[in-house]
Amino acid sequence: MMTLSIIVLVLYLALCVGIGIYAHRAQSGGTAHEYLTGGSDVGFFVNGVAIFAAFATGGTMLGNMGLSYVGGWGYITAYNAGVAVGYLITAFFIAKVFRNMNVSTVPEFIRERFNSKVLNVIVPIILIGTLTAYLVAQMKVGGLLGERLFNIPYTWSVVLIGAVYIFYTAYGGMKAVTLTDFLQGLIMIAVVLVTGVIAITKGGGVGNLYSMAQEITPQWTQTTAYPHIAYIGGFLVWASVLAILPHTVMRIFSAKNERTGRASLTLGVGMYVITSIFTCIFVIALTIILNNGAALPDNDAAFLIFLDQAVPEIVKAIAYAGIFAAVMSSVSAMLLALGAALAYDLVGALKPDYPEQKKRKLVPVSIVGFGILTLLLSMNPPELLTLLYSAAMGLLASSLFFPAILGIWWKRMNSPGALAGTLAGAISYLTLLWGFDMPPLSEIAVSLPVSLLFSVVVTLLTAPPSEQEMRRITIAHEREFTLSDMNQEV
Template identity: 60%
Template sequence: MPNPIPLVILIAYIAFCIGIGIYARRGGNKSSREYLTGGGNVGVWVNGFAIFAAFATGGTMLGNIGLSYAGGWGYITAYNGGVALGYLIATFFLAKVLRNMRISTVPEFLRVRFHNKVLNTIVPIVLIGVLVAYLVAQMKVGGMLGEQLFGFDYGWSVIAIGAVYIFYTFFGGMKAVTLTDFVQGLLMISVVVICGGIAFAAHSGPASLYDLATTLRPLWSGAETYPLVSYIGAFIIWGTVNAVLPHTIMRIFAAKSERAGRGSLAVGLGLYIVTSIVTTVFIVGAVIILQGGDDLSSFDNTFLVFLAQQTPAWVAGLAYAGIFAAVMSSVSAMLLGLGGAFAYDLVGQFRPNMKDSSLRKLTSWSVLGFGVLTVALSLNPPELLTILYTAAVGLLASTLFFPTLLGIWWKRMNTLGALLGAIVGGASYLILLWGVEMPTLSQITVSLPLSLVACLIGVWVGRPPSEAELERVVIAHQREYVDTPAPARQGR
C-alpha cells in the first residue's frame, strides 16, 4: 500500500496556502505598490526565509543534486558560489539604494534613473520572456513529481499546482507570497537538516561519508566533466543574475527598512549555503555509497533514491511535501514578478497617468493571465527546456546587470550608456548562444564584458545626466526618498 503520509502533508499544505491567499486579500493590498511589495513592512526573519524559499526551487531540491552525482560537485559548487556572490552583491551594493528609492520593481529603477522609452520597453519584455521560461521549467518539475511520487497524471498535477499558486498570488499579492514562502522555507530547511543528520549518522559523520564516496566514485570529486570556461560561466551567470532577479530583489522592497532588507538577504544566503552543502555534497555522497559508485538510471532521481532507501516514511513524506513547496514558492514569486513586469512596467510606461486603482487591477489580472498561460505551456513543455531556461537566465544577466549596478553607483552613467549596455549585452548573448559553437554556459564570459564596454562607450559619447535625473538615487544613498504622488496615482 502506498505511503499516505506525503499526500496528507501535501493536502494540508495546499489548504494552508489557500487560506493565506484569503487572509492576505482581506488584509489590504489596495494600492499597486502594496500589492507588489506586501506593504513594505516585512521583518528580517520572515523575509529571509521567504527569499531562501523563492530561490531554492524544485531544481535546487532535485536537479542540482542530480547534477552533482552526474558531473561531480565541482560544477554545482561553481553554480552555488555564483548564487552566493549574487546575494552578496545584492546585499552590499543594491539593497540600501533600491529600498530607499521607494520603488516596486527592478525595471522601475531603470525608468526612474534613465528616462528612455526604448530602454524601458526592452527591459520588461526581456523580463517577461525570462520569467515565462523560468516558470514553465518549475511547473514541469511539479508535474513530474506528481506523476512519480503519487501516480497522478502529469497534466492534472500541473493544473492542480497551478490552480493553488495562481489563487493565492492573484488574491493576496506579495503579502500572501511572503507568508507562504516563509512556511515553505521553514519546511525546506527542516527537510535538509533532518536528511543531512540521517546521512551523517548512517556513515559515522561527514568526513568518513565524503571519503568513502570519493573512493567509490573518484570522478565525483574532480572538475574534468566540463571545460574550465563552463565552470567560470556558471559562476558568472548566477553571480550576476541573482543580483537582478525580480523574485529576489522584490523582497528588498517588501522589507520594513533598508537594513531589514539587507539582513533578510543575509539570512536567505545562509540558509541557501547550508542547503547547498548538505544536498549536493553529503546527500549525494550517501547515494553514491548506496549505489556502490555506479551511475543511476535517472540522475534527477538521486534525492528520491536517498529518501526511499535511507529515511523513515514520515521523513520521506515531509521531504516530498518540501519538494512541492520548493516548486510553489518559486513559481508564486516569479508569477508576481511577471504581473509587475507587464502591468506596472510595460503598460505603465505607455500609460503613465493611469489611476492607481486601475493599475492595481491590471497587475492582479496580469498575474492571473500569465498564470493560466504558463500552466498551458507546461502541459506540453518544449524540448530542451533546461537549455532554454539557462539561456533565459544568461540573457537577463547580460541585459540588466551593468546598467543596474552602474546606474546605482556611478553618477556619470547616462541613458545612452544604459541603453547600449542592455542592447549589446542581450543581443551578443543570443547571437553567441544560437549562432556560435561555444562550450556550455561560456557565452556569458563574452556578452557581459561587451555590455560593460557598451556602457562605457555610451557614457563617453552621450550627454551626462542632469542633477534632476540623479536626484532620487543620490538621496537614496543617504536616506529614504519621499515623494508626493502625482494626482493620477491617487485613484481619483
C-alpha cells in the same frame, strides 16, 4: 503512508489557499505598490526565510542535486558560490539605493534612473521572457513529484500545483507570497537538515561518506565534467543575476527598512549555503554509494531516488512536502514578478497616465494569464532543468546587470549607455547561445564584458545626464525619496 502523505499535502495546500484569502482581505483596498511590496512591513526573520524559500527552488531541491550527480559537486558549487556573491552584491551595493528610491520593481528603477522610452519597453520584455523559462523549469519538478507520490500523470500534477499557486499569488499579492514562502522555507530547511543527517549517519560520518563516493565515482570530486570556462560561466550567471532578479530584489522593498532588508538577505544566503552543502554533497554522496555510481534514468530525480532508498516512510512523506514547498515558493514569487513586469512596468511605460487603481486590478489578471501560459509550456520540458533556467538567467544578467549597477554607482552613466549595454549584452548572449556550440553557461563570460564595454563607451561618447535626471538617485544615496520630494519634481 500513502494516506498520510495525501492528508499532509491536502492540509498544506489548503493552508496556502487560506493565507491567500487572509492576505487579500488585509490589503484589498491597497495600491499596486502595496500589492507588490506586501505593505513594506515584513520583519527580519520572516523576510529572511522567505528570501531563502523564493530562491531555493525546485531546481535547488532536485535539479542541483541531479547536476551534482552527473557533473560533479564542483560544478554546482561554482553556481552556489555565485549565489553567495550575488546576495552580498545585493545586500551591500543594491539594497540601500533601491529601497531609498521608493520603487517597487527593477524596471521601475530603470525607468526612474534613465529617461528612455525604448529601454522602458525592452526591460519588461526581457524579464517576461526569462522568468517564463524559469517558471517552466520549476513546474517540471512538480510534475515529477506528482508522478512519484500519487502515481498520477505528469500533466495533472502540474495542473494541481498550478491551480493553487496561481490562486494565492493573484489573490493575495506579495503579502500572501511572503507568508506562504515563510511557511515553505521552514519546511524546506527541516527536510534539508534531516536528510543530510541521515546521509552522514548511513555513510559512517562526513569523511567516510565523501571518500566512499569519491572511490566509486572519482570524477564526482574533480572539475573535469566540463571545460573550466563553464565553471566560470556558472559562477558569473548567479553572481550577477541576483542583483537584478525580481523575486530577490522585491524582498528589499517588502522589508520594514533598508537595514532589515540587508539582514534578511544575509539570513537567506546562510540558509542557502547550508542547503547546498547538505544536498549537493552529503545526500548525493550517499546516492552515489547506494547506486554504485550508475547512470540514473532521469538525473533530475536523484533526490527522489535517494528518498526511496535511504529514508523512513514518514521522512519521505515530509520530504515530498518540502519539494512541493520549494516549487511553490519560487513559482509564486516569479509569477508575481511576471505580473508586475507586464501590468505595472510595461503598461506603465506605454501608458504613463494609466490610473493606479486600474494597474492594481491588471496585475492579478496578468498573473493568472502568465500562470496558465507557463502551465501549458511546462507539459514537455527538457532534462537537466538547472541548465535550462540558468541559461535564462544568463540572458537576464547579460542584459541588465551593468546598466543597473552603473546606474547606481556611476554618476556619468546615461540613458544611451544603459540602452547600448542592455542590447549588446542580450544580443551577444543570444548569438552565442543559439549560434555556437559552447560549454554550458559559458556565453556570459563573453556577453557580460560586452555589455560593460558598450555601456561605458556609449556613455562617454554621449551627453551626461542632467541634474534633474540625477536628482532622485542622488537623494537615494543619502536618504529615502519621499512624497515631498516627488511633489517638488512636479
